Amino acid sequence: MQKFSKTLAIMGLMTPLCASALGTGEIQLHSALNQRLNAEIALVVGADEPVDDLRVSLAPLEAFIKAVLEHPVYLNSLRFQITSKGAAPTIKVTSTDTIREPFIIFLIELQWSQGHVLREFTLLLDPPSTFQERSIAVHGIPFAKSAG
Numbered sequence: 001m002q003k004f005s006k007t008l009a010i011m012g013l014m015t016p017l018c019a020s021a022l023g024t025g026e027i028q029l030h031s032a033l034n035q036r037l038n039a040e041i042a043l044v045v046g047a048d049e050p051v052d053d054l055r056v057s058l059a060p061l062e063a064f065i066k067a068v069l070e071h072p073v074y075l076n077s078l079r080f081q082i083t084s085k086g087a088a089p090t091i092k093v094t095s096t097d098t099i100r101e102p103f104i105i106f107l108i109e110l111q112w113s114q115g116h117v118l119r120e121f122t123l124l125l126d127p128p129s130t131f132q133e134r135s136i137a138v139h140g141i142p143f144a145k146s147a148g
Helices: 002-018 060-068 075-077
Strands: 022-029 035-045 055-058 076-083 089-097 102-113 113-122
Touching: 022 102, 022 113, 035 113, 055 076, 060 102, 075 076, 075 089, 075 102
Parallel strands: none
Antiparallel strands: 022 035, 035 089, 055 102, 076 089, 102 113
């Protein structure tokens, strides 16, 4: 019985190492209200995870219903494309139509040979006059020199 416990413990420790890792990061918005949507979603991919068989799309209507989310018609104009910017792959999200809603909520579905993931995103679209791509400013804090 002790041998079985050790074997089970070792297998349990090895399982997470063998699991495939794929997910999404944050979304970055590059457009404003009354423009065609232009955004990028970072992909989080494991070292040995190929993205060749990865497909991304708007989640099916059933997924919106289960998540208790509305599925407005304008979401059908969203397009998703996997791109590789440098070393990190991203999902380019665009729309064929102008987005006239100040905020949009949508679900995407990632499918690959090891499984699938659903992820919800919410975007707040500012009017073009106030829109600017947001970046975080990092300011250094001056250190006081000690007299010595």
